[in-house]
Amino acid sequence: MQVTETLNEGLKRGYQITISAAELDEKVTEKLLEAQPEIEIKGFRKGKVPLAMLRKQFGERVLGDAMQEAVDGAMSEHFEKTGDRPAMQPKMEMDGGDAWKPGDDVVVNVTYENLPDIPEVDLKGLKLERLVVKAEDAAVTEALENLAKTAQNFEKKKKGSKAADGDQVVIDFEGFVDGEAFEGGKGEDYPLVLGSGSFIPGFEDQLMGSKEGEAVEVNVKFPEQYGAAHLAGKDALFKCTVKEVRGAAEAQIDDELAKKFGAEDLAALKSQIAERLEAEYKGASRAVLKRGLLDQLDAKVKFELPPSLVEAEAGQIAHQLWHEEHPEEHGHNHGEIEATDEHKTLAERRVRLGLLLAELGRKQEIEVTDAEMTQAVLNQARQYPGQERAFFEFVQQNPQMQQQLRAPIFEDKVVDFIVEGAEVTEKEVSKEDLQKAIEALDEL
Known part of the structure; x- marks a missing residue:
C-alpha cells in the first residue's frame, strides 16, 4: 500500500492511496479463510467448502469489505503518523469509478481540511x-399577582350583562363552510375567554357585547396557514348560542392560593x-x-x-x-x-x-x-x-x-x-x- 501527498496548502491536505491488486486479493483470501470454518454449502460439510468455491460465491461481497477496510486502515495509520485532525469528514474519490474491475489496483484520492494548531492563551489575565x-419584594409581589391571575375563577354575571374583554362566555357553536357543516367545527358548553386569542382571529371580537340567551352569527376566515388544509383560507360561518356570561374574579393572595x-x-x-x-x-x-x-x-x-x-x-x-x-x-x-x-x-x-x-x-x-x-x-x-x-x-x-x-x-x-x-x-x-x-x- 502506498500513500502519496498530492496537496499541502494552508490547512488543505490531499493524499492518494494506492492498494495493489495483489494486496487486495491477499486480504480477500484472508477474510475467506477466516470465514471458512463456519460456512456450509449443499454437498460439502461445514468448514470443508473449497476456497475456490467460496471465492466464486462470496468473493465480490468480501472484495468490497476488504477494499473499505484497507482504505480505512490506511487513513487511520496516516492520521496517527501525521497527527492530522480533519475539520470535517474527508472527501474520498476512487480513480476509475464504475470502470474499475477486479484485478485492477485501487487508487483513492483523499482530500480534507486539517484543524489548525491552536496557540497557547494566557488565561490568568482575564x-x-x-x-x-x-x-426584591416588588418582584416577588409581581410574580404572586401573575399567579393569582392564572388561578382566577369566573363567576356568572347577572342576566342581561354584556360580555366584555376578559369575560368568559359559555357557548354552543357549529361551523359551516359553503353552507355545509364541517368536521370538528361543533362544540357545546365551551368556555371561551374573550380576548384570549384562543379561537380564529376575529371570532372573539364578534362575541363582545353579547348577552346570555342570544344567538350570534360569527363570520370569519381561516388563516392561510391553518393546520387543517381543507379549511385553510376558507370563509366560515359559526352559529353560536351564548348560554352564560361570566366575569373574572381574581384569586386572593393568601394561604389558599399558596x-x-x-x-x-x-x-x-x-x-x-x-x-x-x-x-x-x-x-x-x-x-x-x-x-x-x-x-x-x-x-x-x-x-x-x-x-x-x-x-x-x-x-x-x-x-x-x-x-x-x-x-x-x-x-x-x-x-x-x-x-x-x-x-x-x-x-x-x-x-x-x-x-x-x-x-x-x-x-x-x-x-x-x-x-x-x-x-x-x-x-x-x-x-x-x-x-x-x-x-x-x-x-x-x-x-x-x-x-x-x-x-x-x-x-x-x-x-x-x-x-x-x-x-x-x-x-x-x-x-x-x-x-x-x-x-x-x-x-x-
Whole structure:
C-alpha cells in the first residue's frame, strides 16, 4: 500500500492511496479463510467448502469489505503518523469509478481540511464581572399577582350583562363552510375567554357585547396557514348560542392560593418564588459573564480557520436568522439562502472560539459524563410527553443528535474551568439593568 501527498496548502491536505491488486486479493483470501470454518454449502460439510468455491460465491461481497477496510486502515495509520485532525469528514474519490474491475489496483484520492494548531492563551489575565440581582419584594409581589391571575375563577354575571374583554362566555357553536357543516367545527358548553386569542382571529371580537340567551352569527376566515388544509383560507360561518356570561374574579393572595400551587402557606410560596427568580437572574447573569469571557478570548487569539467549517456555520446562521424573520415558514421549501458578509464574520468568530474551547477542554481532559448526558436527554425528552421512550431510542441511534446534546454541556464545563482561574468581581444591579445587559447581547 502506498500513500502519496498530492496537496499541502494552508490547512488543505490531499493524499492518494494506492492498494495493489495483489494486496487486495491477499486480504480477500484472508477474510475467506477466516470465514471458512463456519460456512456450509449443499454437498460439502461445514468448514470443508473449497476456497475456490467460496471465492466464486462470496468473493465480490468480501472484495468490497476488504477494499473499505484497507482504505480505512490506511487513513487511520496516516492520521496517527501525521497527527492530522480533519475539520470535517474527508472527501474520498476512487480513480476509475464504475470502470474499475477486479484485478485492477485501487487508487483513492483523499482530500480534507486539517484543524489548525491552536496557540497557547494566557488565561490568568482575564478579568470578568458577574452581575448580581436580588429577588426584591416588588418582584416577588409581581410574580404572586401573575399567579393569582392564572388561578382566577369566573363567576356568572347577572342576566342581561354584556360580555366584555376578559369575560368568559359559555357557548354552543357549529361551523359551516359553503353552507355545509364541517368536521370538528361543533362544540357545546365551551368556555371561551374573550380576548384570549384562543379561537380564529376575529371570532372573539364578534362575541363582545353579547348577552346570555342570544344567538350570534360569527363570520370569519381561516388563516392561510391553518393546520387543517381543507379549511385553510376558507370563509366560515359559526352559529353560536351564548348560554352564560361570566366575569373574572381574581384569586386572593393568601394561604389558599399558596396551597393551589403546592406550597404549605403564603410565606413558603413567597420563598419558592424568590428562589426561582434568583435562579433565573443567575442564569441571565451567567450569559452576560460568558459573553464577556468570549469577547476577551476572541481578542486574545487569532489563527487560520478551516474554510469548510466557516462556510457551514455561516450557512446555518443565515438559515436560522431567515426563519426568525419568517416565523410563518415552518418547512424548508424556501430556496437557497445566501450567507452575507455579516453572517461570515459571525461564523468566523464562532468557529474560532469553538476550536479554542475544544482545545482547552482537550488539554484539561474535560469530558461529559454519562450522568450528564442522561440528564440532558431527560430534559429534552420532557418536550415530547408520552413519547419519552421513543426519543431515548432516537438519541441512542443518532450520533449527530448525541453530539448536539453533548456540545453545549462540554462548552459550559470549559467555560466554568476558565472562570475559576479568572479574576471575577461581583456587581449588584437591578433587575432592569440585568435585562438591559441581556438585550444588549442580541445586538452584538
